[in-house]
Amino acid sequence: MSRECNSGATVSLGRHKRTCSVCRHPQRAELEAAFIDWRSPAAIAEDYGLTDRASVYRHAHALGLFEKRRRNIRAALERIIEKAGDVDVTASAVVSAVQAYAKINGAGEWIDRTEIPSDKARYGSFYLLAEEAEKAVHKIIEEAASAEPGTEERKFGDVYASFMDEKRIEQLGARPLKPLLNEVDAIATPETLLATAGRFERRGMSGFFQLFIDNDPGDPERYLVFF
Numbered sequence: 001m002s003r004e005c006n007s008g009a010t011v012s013l014g015r016h017k018r019t020c021s022v023c024r025h026p027q028r029a030e031l032e033a034a035f036i037d038w039r040s041p042a043a044i045a046e047d048y049g050l051t052d053r054a055s056v057y058r059h060a061h062a063l064g065l066f067e068k069r070r071r072n073i074r075a076a077l078e079r080i081i082e083k084a085g086d087v088d089v090t091a092s093a094v095v096s097a098v099q100a101y102a103k104i105n106g107a108g109e110w111i112d113r114t115e116i117p118s119d120k121a122r123y124g125s126f127y128l129l130a131e132e133a134e135k136a137v138h139k140i141i142e143e144a145a146s147a148e149p150g151t152e153e154r155k156f157g158d159v160y161a162s163f164m165d166e167k168r169i170e171q172l173g174a175r176p177l178k179p180l181l182n183e184v185d186a187i188a189t190p191e192t193l194l195a196t197a198g199r200f201e202r203r204g205m206s207g208f209f210q211l212f213i214d215n216d217p218g219d220p221e222r223y224l225v226f227f
């Protein structure tokens, strides 16, 4: 990671603080966040009633804010490169992405705090959510294994137990599929093909059509059945 901008010349923090109007500013944190979010120093000076943008630069230099600001743009550019195949990379798209990233990352803390787990190629809040959800579901399913026999809950537990029973799976091999394969073998005409596909569909095996429910793209207040 390069640090050429704020480590080249060392600034005495004590001396800086004595003369810095940003350090003494009551909205200092907000002001620093604006800088890291790529708001222009001139605009910041105006927003927070500072005499000029030079004081913003001096403060940012003394406190190493340039590095945080750069980290946001670097991370945003990585995302842009990652997505370059899917979206039109125009100058305005790049600027929007950088600004959006800077907003999300705030004062650079997410990047500072977060380490990519060694078993993952990428990581983020949605991965975190998915992991937590997986753990919760695992616990629910394990508990379902000892639910009252015959209940819906117990059925989940039993299905899971049967998935995990490798010994029995090895023993049975493909035999449980035989009746279904026989039905497939019995297909001889377009009519029997359609009838078989229909029967399979009712048992949850997808065929020619896919049926699902999602938001109506024209009216997010309701759901629609999609083919």
Ligand SMILES: [Zn+2]
Pocket (backbone or CB within 6 Å): 016, 017, 020, 021, 022, 023, 024, 058, 059, 062
């Ligand atoms: Zn300062």
